[in-house]
Each structure stands twice: as structure tokens, then as C-alpha cells.
Amino acid sequence: MSTRLLPRHAPFENDALAALDQVLAVASRVQRTWLLDYLTAVSDLPAQGTRDADVSVGEVVEYVNLNSSRSDQTTMHVAVAFPDGAPPYRPGSVLDLIGIDGESVPARVLPVASSRREVVDEVHALMPVRTGDAAIVERLRLGSQVRVRIREDAEFRLPAALGTDVIMIGVEAGVAPYRALTQERRALGAGGRSWLFFGGRRFTHDFLYQLEWQAALADGSLTRMDVAFSHDQPERIGVEDRLFERREELVDWIENGASLSICAAPKSADRAHFGLLKAVADIKACSLEVAVGHVADLASQGRFNQRHP
Amino acid sequence: MNDHRQVLPPPSATDGVGDLIQAERDQLSRNEHIKEASGYLRGKLAEALLMPASGAVSDDDGQLVKFHGMYLQDDRDLRPERMRKKLDRAYAFMIRLRIPGGVLTSKQWLVLDEIARSYANGSLRATTRQTFQYHGVIKSNLKRTMKAIDGALLDTIAACGDVNRNVLSASNPYQSKAHAAAYDLAKAISDHLLPRTGAWREIWLDGEKVVGGEDETVEPIYGKTYLPRKFKVVVAVPPSNDVDIFAHDLGFIAILDEVGALAGWNVTVGGGMGMTHGEADTFPRTADVMCFCEPEDALKVAEVVMTVQRDWGNRKSRKNARLKYTIERFGLDAFRAEVERRVGKAFAEPKPFRFENNGDRYGWTEGEDGRHHLTLFIQNGRVRDFKGGPQLLTGLRRIAEVHQGEFRLTANQNVLVANVPAEKRAEIEALVAEHGLTAHAGTLRRNSMACVALPTCGLALAESERYLPTLIDELEACLARHGLAEDEITIRMTGCPNGCARPYIAEIGLVGKGPKRYNLYLGAAFDGSRLGKLYAEDVADSAIVEVLDPLLAAYKVQRSYGERFGDFLVRTGYVAMTTNGPNFHEQTGCLRGLS
Ligand SMILES: Cc1cc2nc3c(=O)[nH]c(=O)nc-3n(C[C@H](O)[C@H](O)[C@H](O)COP(=O)(O)OP(=O)(O)OC[C@H]3O[C@@H](n4cnc5c(N)ncnc54)[C@H](O)[C@@H]3O)c2cc1C
Ligand code: HEM
Ligand code: SF4
Numbered sequence: 039m040s041t042r043l044l045p046r047h048a049p050f051e052n053d054a055l056a057a058l059d060q061v062l063a064v065a066s067r068v069q070r071t072w073l074l075d076y077l078t079a080v081s082d083l084p085a086q087g088t089r090d091a092d093v094s095v096g097e098v099v100e101y102v103n104l105n106s107s108r109s110d111q112t113t114m115h116v117a118v119a120f121p122d123g124a125p126p127y128r129p130g131s132v133l134d135l136i137g138i139d140g141e142s143v144p145a146r147v148l149p150v151a152s153s154r155r156e157v158v159d160e161v162h163a164l165m166p167v168r169t170g171d172a173a174i175v176e177r178l179r180l181g182s183q184v185r186v187r188i189r190e191d192a193e194f195r196l197p198a199a200l201g202t203d204v205i206m207i208g209v210e211a212g213v214a215p216y217r218a219l220t221q222e223r224r225a226l227g228a229g230g231r232s233w234l235f236f237g238g239r240r241f242t243h244d245f246l247y248q249l250e251w252q253a254a255l256a257d258g259s260l261t262r263m264d265v266a267f268s269h270d271q272p273e274r275i276g277v278e279d280r281l282f283e284r285r286e287e288l289v290d291w292i293e294n295g296a297s298l299s300i301c302a303a304p305k306s307a308d309r310a311h312f313g314l315l316k317a318v319a320d321i322k323a324c325s326l327e328v329a330v331g332h333v334a335d336l337a338s339q340g341r342f343n344q345r346h347p
Numbered sequence: 348m349n350d351h352r353q354v355l356p357p358p359s360a361t362d363g364v365g366d367l368i369q370a371e372r373d374q375l376s377r378n379e380h381i382k383e384a385s386g387y388l389r390g391k392l393a394e395a396l397l398m399p400a401s402g403a404v405s406d407d408d409g410q411l412v413k414f415h416g417m418y419l420q421d422d423r424d425l426r427p428e429r430m431r432k433k434l435d436r437a438y439a440f441m442i443r444l445r446i447p448g449g450v451l452t453s454k455q456w457l458v459l460d461e462i463a464r465s466y467a468n469g470s471l472r473a474t475t476r477q478t479f480q481y482h483g484v485i486k487s488n489l490k491r492t493m494k495a496i497d498g499a500l501l502d503t504i505a506a507c508g509d510v511n512r513n514v515l516s517a518s519n520p521y522q523s524k525a526h527a528a529a530y531d532l533a534k535a536i537s538d539h540l541l542p543r544t545g546a547w548r549e550i551w552l553d554g555e556k557v558v559g560g561e562d563e564t565v566e567p568i569y570g571k572t573y574l575p576r577k578f579k580v581v582v583a584v585p586p587s588n589d590v591d592i593f594a595h596d597l598g599f600i601a602i603l604d605e606v607g608a609l610a611g612w613n614v615t616v617g618g619g620m621g622m623t624h625g626e627a628d629t630f631p632r633t634a635d636v637m638c639f640c641e642p643e644d645a646l647k648v649a650e651v652v653m654t655v656q657r658d659w660g661n662r663k664s665r666k667n668a669r670l671k672y673t674i675e676r677f678g679l680d681a682f683r684a685e686v687e688r689r690v691g692k693a694f695a696e697p698k699p700f701r702f703e704n705n706g707d708r709y710g711w712t713e714g715e716d717g718r719h720h721l722t723l724f725i726q727n728g729r730v731r732d733f734k735g736g737p738q739l740l741t742g743l744r745r746i747a748e749v750h751q752g753e754f755r756l757t758a759n760q761n762v763l764v765a766n767v768p769a770e771k772r773a774e775i776e777a778l779v780a781e782h783g784l785t786a787h788a789g790t791l792r793r794n795s796m797a798c799v800a801l802p803t804c805g806l807a808l809a810e811s812e813r814y815l816p817t818l819i820d821e822l823e824a825c826l827a828r829h830g831l832a833e834d835e836i837t838i839r840m841t842g843c844p845n846g847c848a849r850p851y852i853a854e855i856g857l858v859g860k861g862p863k864r865y866n867l868y869l870g871a872a873f874d875g876s877r878l879g880k881l882y883a884e885d886v887a888d889s890a891i892v893e894v895l896d897p898l899l900a901a902y903k904v905q906r907s908y909g910e911r912f913g914d915f916l917v918r919t920g921y922v923a924m925t926t927n928g929p930n931f932h933e934q935t936g937c938l939r940g941l942s
Binding site: 106248263270 | 431
């Protein structure tokens, strides 16, 4: 297996990791999964859910609109490189953009889209450009020096255990944490399966990170993918419709211990949530109220999570 | 019924035919293996449709979708930015319908119009095969589109691929009776030579799967590997050669008796356009008039010409696989002898006939039965609403909503509103005016055609449909300067030498060589019976008018009465005459000094 297991700037002792790496190299698949779960558990970063995490200064090394020029949306992919290595962060983190080229900007919270175990020196974040972002859009460019704070989101913890299955439901820029998680699981050689539901407006113009998802499906770091594009056909189709279409396997995954996570703008998140409830209710032949109870149980076990990018 | 396993020619055929074909069968082209392994055109298409992260299908399946009437394409304008944006190529499918003779009811028109607006790029593209194609249908919409097409009692089977393609029939309604006979023959041939595999229904309409796959009897005419290459059939009614009969593999020319009834058909074989730049063993070729057949033999002749090509055609090199090369290799006599042997009778020599042009007659005409027909010029066949210009899509939809007759697509990419009762004519004329359907089109423009080319055609070397209109603006100004504005001259452009708009039989033919560069062919006949000749190679687009200007000046003053531009250039020796395909590449260039 060629996956690089050792992050160059490990937040802990390199010797210990090197030793573990050797063990992993000869471990069976089952052993690997177990070991890696253990590894993740012990290497868990200290919680950084506070606003006073350290401010870092980095340089914008990639700044590109991921939507095609024919799209009516703009989603900037912002890659920030740090000369001394990226500050520690985990999938599910957010990036506060505080200043650009020495000047402060109205603080903007962006979902992080990368894993430190894969991109090492960088942090990638997504910025869906909305009205009101003019100040940022005008100033930010390739080579900008940016002041950022990278912190965890206390309410949004992605499943860290690598042996479990994950179901990731992301709409538009809400796909960011799932790119981070997929990178993380790939870098660590996760044993569990992963399933991404992605939603956007149009397949051709709004399929964020399309090439990367194709590669992830090909190399196995993503097990399954379903997509929903609302503007590609006369009727609106959203991820909620795909969740319902796939309800049998979906509930099967959940009953096998899968964790679920939704990341989308409020309206889309509500729709996706409702799709999930309908799927559960249909398969379990229960009322929506009872399905709400099931999902609440998942949440209390730390297996369901929902957030807005 | 034909036995498709009998592939080698019998001993009676010309000496050496069998050996040559045997040798080719040992080195089959890649496509032959794909067909063979496809399970009668299924491949892995059903699985590919379930893979949502990609808008494409595999290379092999990309060859197979052609048989289902589609091409996988991508928007080449968008290529440079997409990699950077972490997006795959902007893949989408071109879907071509099978509409024998190009005849559609108003009801069908309305469905096709709705599909264009719902799933395609908002346009219907009339093609030179009397059909429509859609551009920009993404993979996730393919099944919906196919189901909608099926709902209109149409399909896309064999609209592309190594099979008999959409069969053309004369559109221009001069003599209603011969016209009807031509359509009936076209329809009968289309039905008879249609692939029988259930793959299309199975894949696109979720039809029932045949357990264990289909067995060998499913394709009694084609067999497992279908044809070596595309096969194109047309039916013409003189004096109009609107179907461009000499550009097709097989053609039937209506021969009428003294009272205007059908006496039979002259059979033409071996026409074709496609060639490759720089490869002299590829060339366009005009068809030979082979023989005359009785009406009742026509369908059998069509089948047998196709099956001889199935067995004799080159399956090693796709560039030399069309019937035109088979006939060059084995000779017309040997080919005819084999056709006669398989039909079981000898045919008479061709009867005299006369074509006058290969264009459409625009405007209103009245048929023998008192019905009226309106031929609308559609620039490059693109039916859509132009901002600030003609509202072709909307206008034709409005006509379809009130029109009780039918629509006909012509082989020149135009649209005919057919069988209008006298009392309905005013209503349709009002709609034509309201939507600007006949808005400004000069004589040259009405005699022009361009292929699709960029951005969707993957083979395009230069612009075509998007550029020709501009070039015509400039040329029309030049023609006006010489007092030639009202003279009919045919001009056609393609983005590459495949020749989709049949440029080699246009009086002015422009074939893409590279970005903004074209090969210029001159000297073809106005009626489509003679090929042009390469006059100037690799001409920059900005220099085209300059190159043509002195020739047009000479034409204006030196032509004899009624002489056509192409004929003039050959007679006065500016270009050598191309008598047929094999000498297409000889004596090229300008042969005479220009003053
Ligand atoms: C300069 C010009 C431009 C035209 N542009 C278009 C166009 O862009 N799209 C379109 O669909 N129709 C075009 N037409 C055809 C025009 O729409 C019809 O002529 C019109 O509908 C009138 O029909 P009619 O039955 O009254 O005339 P008719 O009695 O049918 O025609 C009168 C005479 O004009 C001739 N004629 C008809 N049409 C043409 C033609 N296109 N070119 C040369 N001679 C013709 C006829 O052969 C006849 O001799 C054009 C015609 C002309 C003369
Ligand atoms: C847009 C994508 C298209 C592709 C990829 C395509 C592909 C091709 C190819 C490969 C050939 C060469 C065949 C040969 O030499 O045997 C060809 C020929 C041809 N195509 Fe197309 N084509 C396209 C569109 C069209 C359209 C829009 C039309 C009609 C309007 C058309 C009509 C023809 C004709 C008339 C020929 C000449 C056939 C001959 O040699 O007799 N094609 N095409
Ligand atoms: S002629 Fe060439 S460029 Fe034009 S549509 Fe045909 S294949 Fe494409």
C-alpha cells in the first residue's frame, strides 16, 4: 500500500510514528484498521473550539472559482500555505479569514476543505461568494498574505474512527468538510466505507471537485457517490431525493454502525434532513415522529451531525 | 433471408477478391473487436449510466453509443479552464434522431421542441440527413430524453454507427406521386435495414433484458459485427437533386413514364465524402450510376448492395472501409455482377435522367393535389431563437400548434411546412412574419451549409457553423461589387475533412485545416454531380475573400449564358476537372494566371 502514512509535520513524536508506520506496513487489513483507529484516538488534537485559537499568517497559493464560467454561482477554492507548516487542525474545522495583505476585513468563516495529513503545509477552504463579499473578493488574490485563525467547530465533530462507515451529505460548499475527511481517511488508510451525497445546481458547471471525487472513487478512498443537480431537469431534484431513492442501503449502512453528517445551507440542510427522516420512516415502517427519535438517538451516540458551511 | 456467416465472396467473384478480404480479416480494426464483444451493441452502457461522478462513458462504449444514435462530445470552449477548476471535461451527448425521409407530424414536432428546451441546449439542429440532432444532453438526462423521443413514436436507432443510417427522400414537392413513391421506398428501406437488436429498448427504455443474451438469429442481415463502416441511402426525384445523391453509398433515382407514373429506379453506388488531410488513398467520390431496377426489386437491391459491402468492405482500415473504396478496389463490374448474382437476376442499363440543382426551392410551392408547401431557409440548420434576430424555435412551435399537415426536413438542413390547405396559408404566413422566419437571407446564404464543428465536435480543426455566416457577409459584399448578388452559387464549409456538410460537391468548398485556416475547393458542379478540386491550401480565413475575388470578377465578364461558377472555372482552366475520386488529389492548385 503506497499511501503516505507519516505526515511531515506530525503534531507528535516522529519516532513513535515511524515505528507505528513499520508495524502498519506489515499488518493485515483488519489489524491496520484497528491500529489506525487507535492511532487516531491517541493522536486526537487538543480541542480548539475557542475563538482565541492562534492567528497564523499564510500566503494564498491557489485561488480559483470551482464553478465553471457558465455557472451562475461562484465558489472560491482558497489554498493558504504556511512557511512553517500549517497549524494543527482536523477535518470539520473552520477558517476565520481576518486580514488580507495587512488590512483587516469583516471576519468571514470558511469551511476547511483539506486534511493536514494530505496537504501538509496548506489549508484549503471554500468560500461561496455571496452579496456582501465584495470587500474580500476584491482584495484576495494569488499571493495575498492572509491572517487566519483555524479552529474547531464545537458543534460539528466528524467521525474520527477510521473503521466506521461514514455517510456524508454535502450541498454546494457544504461538501468542504467531506473533502477534508476523505483526504484524512485516505492518508490514514481508513478501513471503513464512505458514501458521499453531493448536491448542486448543474452537473456540468457546479460539480465542485469533480475530478477529485472521480479519483477518490477510483482509488477506493470513497466507496460510493450519489449526486443531485437541481437545475438539470424540469423538476427540482435534491440530495433528499437521492437519500430516499437509496433508502434501503442507507438504513442498512446506518444499522451497521455508519455515522451520518449533513453540511448544507439552512434550507438545503433541512430538506436533506427531511429526506433522511422519510427514508428511515419508510424502511422502518414507522411514522416521521418515530424516525425523528431514531435520528436523535444517532445524534446522542455522536453518529449524526448537521451544520451549515 | 441472408446468411450473415457467409462472408467471403464466392469463387465466381473476381480473382483475388477472396484472398484480399481474408488477409484483412486477419488484421481487424479495433472497432471490429468492440462490435464483436458488445453482445449486439450493449457493451457496458447500462453500468456506465449508473456512474454519477462522470459525464462520460468508456472509449469502447463511446464507439457503441454511436449505433444508438449518439456521440459523446465535450464543450471544447470550456476545456482550458476546467482542469484548473478541478472539473472534468464538459461532457455531453449529441443525439441524432432517425426520421426516414425527414417527415414529422406537428405533434412530433412539439415533443421534439420540448426536449430541446428541457434537456438539450435549446436548439434543434437540422442535419444533412433530414433529421434533427440535439447537442448538450448530459448523461443523467439520456434516458429521459430517449423516453420522450419514444413517446413521440420516434427513435435514434442506427442514426450513427456502422449501419444503414437515416434514409433520405426527395423533399421538394414538385410531382406529388413520384414524391410519395420516393418516400415509401425510403421508409421501406429504413425499416428493412434497421438493426433488430433489443439493446436500444433495453438500455434506454428499461426494456426487458434477454436472459443469457441474444442469439445469432437476432441480426439476420447484419450479423454480430454489423457493417465495416457507415452506409448511407437516399432516394431522389429529378430534376431536383436535393438529396445530393452522388454523395451517398447507395441511391435510387426515380424514373417516370410518359404519364408521370413511376417506371422504376436508377441505382447509384459508391458515393461518399469523408477523407483525411495528407492521405492520398482517402478521397471523396461521386457515386456511379450502376443500373436500372423495377419498382418491386428496389428493396431487395438495397439489402443486397449493403450485404455485399458487409462482406467485401475493408474491416482492417476504417479510413478505407466505405463502399466507395470497395468499388474502387474491385471495380464496378465485379460489384454489379455480385449484386445481380445475389438478387438472382440481371438488371437493365440506367435510363436517362436530368438533375438541375442540389438546393432547395424556397418559399411557397403548390403540389399536384392543390396543397401548399413552404420551404424555410434555416441558416446552417440551427433552429433556435436568436437574440434580436429570427425566433426560429418559437416561430416553428407556434406553426406546429396550428398546422395540421406535416413538417419535412430537407437534406440541405432546411425545413418545409408541408401540406398546408389553401385556407390555412394566411395564418401560417402571419406566424412566419411575426417571428422573422424569412428575415434577410441573400442568395449565397440560401445556398450555403456548414457543419457543426466547434465547440462540440471533437474532430473539428477549425470553426464552421459559427464562422460561415460572417464569411458570407463579406462574400456577399464582394459579390455585390461584381454585380453577382443574385447569382446562385453553392458554398459549404466543414471544420475537418470528414465532410459532414458535403463541401467537396459545393462550388465553393472550404474544409478546416487548422485554427482559422481552410483548404479551398473549387470547380464542383452546381447540381452536385462533380467534385471540386483543391485550389488553394491552408488559406487564412481573412484571405478567403481575397483569393475568390479575381475569380468572381472573371466569372462576371467571361461566363457564357447561364454558365455556373463551378463549370466556368473548369472550362476556362482555372482548376482541373475532377472526374472522380481517384483523381481528386491530382493536378491541384490554380492552373491559370490571374490578371
Ligand atoms: C431575396 C429573397 C430572399 C428570401 N429569403 C428567404 C429566406 O431567408 N427564407 C425563406 O424561407 N424564404 C426566403 N425567400 C422566399 C420567400 O419567403 C418567398 O418567396 C415568399 O414566401 C413568397 O412566396 P410566394 O409563394 O408569394 O412567392 P412565389 O410565387 O413562390 O415565388 C415568386 C418567385 O420567386 C421565386 N422564389 C421564391 N423563393 C425564392 C428564393 N428563396 N430565392 C429566389 N427566388 C425565389 C419563385 O421561384 C418565383 O419565381 C426569399 C425570397 C427572396 C426573393
Ligand atoms: C457533431 C458531431 C459530428 C461528428 C463527430 C461527425 C463525425 C463524422 C465522421 C467521422 C465522418 C466521416 C465519415 C467517413 O469518412 O466515412 C462524418 C461524415 C459525415 N457526416 Fe458527420 N459528424 C458530426 C455531425 C454531423 C452533422 C451535424 C451532419 C449533418 C448536418 C453530419 C453529416 C455527415 C455527412 C453528410 C458526412 C459525409 C459522409 C460521407 O462521407 O458520405 N455529421 N461525420
Ligand atoms: S465535418 Fe468534421 S468538424 Fe464538421 S461536424 Fe463533421 S466531423 Fe465535425
